[in-house]
Amino acid sequence: MKAILNSEQIEQILKDLTGHIISETPGELDIAVIGIRSRGEILAQRLSSRLSQQLGKDVPCGTLDITLYRDDLNSPQGTAQPQVRTTEIGFDIDDKIIILVDDVLYTGRSTRAAMDALIDLGRPRAIKLAVLVDRVGRELPIQADYAGYKSDAAPDKLVQVFLSESDGKEEVVIE
Amino acid sequence: MALIRKSKQFKWRRKHLLGLRELSVEEITYILDTAKGFEQISTRSVKKAPPLRGKVVVNLFFEDSTRTRNSFALAASRLSADIIEFTQKASSVSKGETLLDTARNLEAMGIDIVVIRHNAGGAPKFLSRNINACVVNAGDGFCEHPTQGLLDVYTIRKIKGTLEGLKIAIVGDIAHSRVARSDMWAMTKLGAEVIFVGPPTLMPTQLSRLPVSVSYSLDEVIEKVDVINMLRIQFERLGGNPFPSIREYSHYFGLTVERMKRAKPDILVMHPGPINRGLEMESEVADGERSVILEQVTNGLAVRMAVLFLVNQAAAQGD
Numbered sequence: 340m341k342a343i344l345n346s347e348q349i350e351q352i353l354k355d356l357t358g359h360i361i362s363e364t365p366g367e368l369d370i371a372v373i374g375i376r377s378r379g380e381i382l383a384q385r386l387s388s389r390l391s392q393q394l395g396k397d398v399p400c401g402t403l404d405i406t407l408y409r410d411d412l413n414s415p416q417g418t419a420q421p422q423v424r425t426t427e428i429g430f431d432i433d434d435k436i437i438i439l440v441d442d443v444l445y446t447g448r449s450t451r452a453a454m455d456a457l458i459d460l461g462r463p464r465a466i467k468l469a470v471l472v473d474r475v476g477r478e479l480p481i482q483a484d485y486a487g488y489k490s491d492a493a494p495d496k497l498v499q500v501f502l503s504e505s506d507g508k509e510e511v512v513i514e
Numbered sequence: 515m516a517l518i519r520k521s522k523q524f525k526w527r528r529k530h531l532l533g534l535r536e537l538s539v540e541e542i543t544y545i546l547d548t549a550k551g552f553e554q555i556s557t558r559s560v561k562k563a564p565p566l567r568g569k570v571v572v573n574l575f576f577e578d579s580t581r582t583r584n585s586f587a588l589a590a591s592r593l594s595a596d597i598i599e600f601t602q603k604a605s606s607v608s609k610g611e612t613l614l615d616t617a618r619n620l621e622a623m624g625i626d627i628v629v630i631r632h633n634a635g636g637a638p639k640f641l642s643r644n645i646n647a648c649v650v651n652a653g654d655g656f657c658e659h660p661t662q663g664l665l666d667v668y669t670i671r672k673i674k675g676t677l678e679g680l681k682i683a684i685v686g687d688i689a690h691s692r693v694a695r696s697d698m699w700a701m702t703k704l705g706a707e708v709i710f711v712g713p714p715t716l717m718p719t720q721l722s723r724l725p726v727s728v729s730y731s732l733d734e735v736i737e738k739v740d741v742i743n744m745l746r747i748q749f750e751r752l753g754g755n756p757f758p759s760i761r762e763y764s765h766y767f768g769l770t771v772e773r774m775k776r777a778k779p780d781i782l783v784m785h786p787g788p789i790n791r792g793l794e795m796e797s798e799v800a801d802g803e804r805s806v807i808l809e810q811v812t813n814g815l816a817v818r819m820a821v822l823f824l825v826n827q828a829a830a831q832g833d
Contacts, residue, residue, distance in 0.1 A: 404551055406551070406565075407551075407555075407563040407564065407565045407593075407823075408563065408564060408565075412565050412827065412830065413568075413826075413830045414830070420523070420525045420526060420827060420831065422523065422524075422544075422547070422548065423548045423551035423552065423820070423823065424550075424551050425550055425551050425553075425554065426551070426554055455564070456563075458560075459558065459559075459560040459562070459563065460558055460559070460560070461559060
């Protein structure tokens, strides 16, 4: 097991991502943050409070459950059985710039599912992808707009993100 | 924040939902938790999600039904499945085809899930042993109506938070009610106390074997209960003369405005539908502020989506 990010580095990445998002988003546009369950949800909450603070306006935050949109639901190989949870987005996504947040971008399949799930909720002006770790190994033509740490971990490795709200510690490791 | 979750995940393994008696507390809770995630599909602009895309669900109903049939049909289509409607009257069953032949023929067309209602208790179980498709019981004889039991406990849990410690009266024609049985199993498993209320002629036999208490007087229990579920008098199933007159039944066992005045202020009034207004319940009560009858219908849709989703998952993962 190798630690790739500690708590200070995670905080620095969130700070940088916030700066990038603000510098690239025209001030007059409405912006909202939506996290993919479950680690993306926590990161989205942190990002939205940073954005709200720095922009001096409320940047709403929501949580997206992508289980029903996964592409492996009917494949016999899928040993994991994801539990359907709630999607909690208490605002209208129409015409907003949606910052979609996930902890690790790897194959791109979760992002594809999340985009389909979002489109069923409305028509955002744009969807931008922000991730803590951008890992090599894409299986779909999807790239992050805002990425923190870039990892070239081999396919047999596991990149795991631990956050204090869910895991009691702040760390990203390769196993 | 309630974000900390158990790392060891429960796995749903049943490709059939035949009844609630055989389910564990964990399984029932898992269905209810899953149903929560399906509620919002019905409230957004695109009322459809893709998890059953390319799957075929058949509604195989050998008895009349409005609510349950439509609810299953809508649940299946909201999950993007295709649905075949089968009714006994317009089918070869009227030419003498057996249940098994009917089902095997449908299966030969490539169906994935059979939702069956049948007047013979055990028909869904029989079917599940003889075909490969998933089987979901939508009511069999006087045995079970599991999705109704699930939507009832879902509705109670959603409003009251838990069933633990609640007193629940199920009133009316218990003997002929599969709803009463499914409710009883689900409610008692989740920690509620169930009281069957009705005239002795409408009570099932072997009551002492069931995990319930019994009362022959609604007036005795009305003040004590947190939830009251009024069953429909099923004239089509009643033989003989179980009660002297409709007026007398209403007098002793009807939920009237007068009786409601003595109930707890936060009582929930439920009914599986369809209501005989003025018989088991006065209209003012059915449409009153303690009534959750329409919530039951709405929740039923989410619960049925969850059930269809879960049995298909279990089948896909080949258990």
